[in-house]
Amino acid sequence: MNTTTLVYGQEKKVVEAADGAPFSEIIAAANLPLEQPCAGRGTCGSCKVLVEQGGNPPDEIEHQHLTAGELAVGTRLACRARVQGDTQIVLSPIVVYSNKVFKGSKRHRQEREVPLGLAIDLGSTTVAAYLTMLDNGEIVAGGASLNQQRIYGADIISRLHAAQNSEDHRQRLYRLAVSSINQAIGSLKLSPKIMRRVQRVTVVGNVAMHHLFAQLPIDSIATLPFQPFTSQAIRNANGLLSDILPAAVQVMLPPVIGGFVGSDALACLAAFDYDNPPGPQLAVDLGTNGEVLLTDGKTILVASTAAGPAFEGVNISCGMRAVDGAIVDADLRDGIFDFETIGDEAPQGLTGSGLIRVVYELVHAGVIDPSGRLVAYPPLMSAQLVKDNGPKTLYLTPERDVWLTQKDIRELQKAKGAIRAAIAVLMKNLGLAPADLQRVILTGSFGGQLDIEAVIGLGMIPDVPPEKVQSIPNGAGMGAAIFLSEAGFALGEKLAREARQIDLDRDADFNRIFIEALAFKAG
Numbered sequence: 001m002n003t004t005t006l007v008y009g010q011e012k013k014v015v016e017a018a019d020g021a022p023f024s025e026i027i028a029a030a031n032l033p034l035e036q037p038c039a040g041r042g043t044c045g046s047c048k049v050l051v052e053q054g055g056n057p058p059d060e061i062e063h064q065h066l067t068a069g070e071l072a073v074g075t076r077l078a079c080r081a082r083v084q085g086d087t088q089i090v091l092s093p094i095v096v097y098s099n100k101v102f103k104g105s106k107r108h109r110q111e112r113e114v115p116l117g118l119a120i121d122l123g124s125t126t127v128a129a130y131l132t133m134l135d136n137g138e139i140v141a142g143g144a145s146l147n148q149q150r151i152y153g154a155d156i157i158s159r160l161h162a163a164q165n166s167e168d169h170r171q172r173l174y175r176l177a178v179s180s181i182n183q184a185i186g187s188l189k190l191s192p193k194i195m196r197r198v199q200r201v202t203v204v205g206n207v208a209m210h211h212l213f214a215q216l217p218i219d220s221i222a223t224l225p226f227q228p229f230t231s232q233a234i235r236n237a238n239g240l241l242s243d244i245l246p247a248a249v250q251v252m253l254p255p256v257i258g259g260f261v262g263s264d265a266l267a268c269l270a271a272f273d274y275d276n277p278p279g280p281q282l283a284v285d286l287g288t289n290g291e292v293l294l295t296d297g298k299t300i301l302v303a304s305t306a307a308g309p310a311f312e313g314v315n316i317s318c319g320m321r322a323v324d325g326a327i328v329d330a331d332l333r334d335g336i337f338d339f340e341t342i343g344d345e346a347p348q349g350l351t352g353s354g355l356i357r358v359v360y361e362l363v364h365a366g367v368i369d370p371s372g373r374l375v376a377y378p379p380l381m382s383a384q385l386v387k388d389n390g391p392k393t394l395y396l397t398p399e400r401d402v403w404l405t406q407k408d409i410r411e412l413q414k415a416k417g418a419i420r421a422a423i424a425v426l427m428k429n430l431g432l433a434p435a436d437l438q439r440v441i442l443t444g445s446f447g448g449q450l451d452i453e454a455v456i457g458l459g460m461i462p463d464v465p466p467e468k469v470q471s472i473p474n475g476a477g478m479g480a481a482i483f484l485s486e487a488g489f490a491l492g493e494k495l496a497r498e499a500r501q502i503d504l505d506r507d508a509d510f511n512r513i514f515i516e517a518l519a520f521k522a523g
Helices: 023-029 058-065 068-070 148-152 158-165 168-187 207-214 263-271 351-367 406-430 454-457 475-482 486-496 512-519
Strands: 002-009 012-018 047-055 075-077 085-091 114-121 126-133 137-148 198-205 250-252 281-285 290-295 300-305 326-333 336-341 393-395 403-405 441-443 469-470
Touching: 012 023, 012 058, 023 047, 023 085, 023 148, 023 168, 058 075, 075 250, 075 263, 114 168, 114 207, 114 263, 114 475, 126 168, 126 475, 137 168, 137 475, 148 158, 148 168, 158 168, 158 207, 168 207, 198 263, 198 475, 263 290, 263 300, 281 406, 281 475, 290 406, 300 406, 326 351, 326 486, 336 351, 351 403, 351 406, 351 454, 351 512, 403 406, 406 512, 441 475, 454 469, 475 486
Parallel strands: 002 085, 114 198, 198 250, 281 441, 441 469
Antiparallel strands: 002 012, 047 075, 047 085, 114 126, 126 137, 281 290, 290 300, 326 336, 393 403
């Protein structure tokens, strides 16, 4: 056996590994984070690490994804590189920019006798933790970490398949979830004295995250009939977090709604007053999987639609997570883009929100037509449009280091169309028209960042007055905080019983509506 040293920031782990072992598996076994949205297929080129010692020679796939300069200094793809002798691997620290914001408070430091709770939103991409006062449910602090399960892929299907194929992988996915929760709690930077006041924890997530964390059988959600092993609440799940929290802390998992709609959507129902709405309202929790929540004031309908990873920047040529240099907003003036980036750095790529805004600006300017096609001879940016030797490409920066292809636009259309079609099916079931909606809420890891003008203008949501639309980033976290109280947890159980899941695949009109919803138009 060889010695492999893993360096992650100030952390260093030394493990034994046999020749031929993939770097990615060693990193996963060490519970260290790694960007690997393609689940190790070698197609995304995201799992870059620096090899300071050892390793096999780079293969053809690495030569395709890495520049000569990167290869020269020892950059490798963790999914392709293999152990060969003693090895030292340096991982880049992963920074999480969370949009799950709220106004913080110092009350937890001032009123030291009040017990505390932790509300955890176990998302597929981001894990968020919210410190909550148990006397009144006030959220006083929040933080986030990357879900380390991404080493098994950005999508939950890849993770479920890995868990099905190997008990070791299933256990590792559970440990990665616990480690991610621990990192999210750590991001709150709470003192030991404050942590000792934590009495209760709630964890919400989609059905896959719920089952992998709860260590429940997953066959029924990974294959037909796509139903949860159990939808019931688990009030005493203390053992699941026993490695990071004292045994006396009560850990509670609220119920899930159905095979595709989890306790994160349930938390949004609680946070947005679906138990007593003023009238018809729509909420859309946007991420890799989009949940649509609709009520006419009495009946609650919910649905999940596979929006795909385009909203997370995956499968987009220059897509990226929300890190320094990522484009989050854009304005097109006289054929030149003015970008807003994280950290005010030079543009390096597009987040989901940046992609939405860029495409909206291009549609508005006539560079992209309503069908989603890049116009052959656009009124603006014709010099930046390249049509030879490959897919049609539009360069967005003067340096030509950020671009958009026809395929990227199609990926966004599919994601946008899936959301809009799900909304339309639910509205049809309740007999509602866009004019009936009194309130529209965009939430989730992606939904809370969106430009409302662009979302309406591209037709992702019904054509309603912008003043009716609210962007609330942390809906699931807000609901998880509500569930920390006995009354709030009971409310969650009541909403889970009352909400009715609509299976979109069984709706005779869904495919037709989806095709119509691909177009960039409101209405």
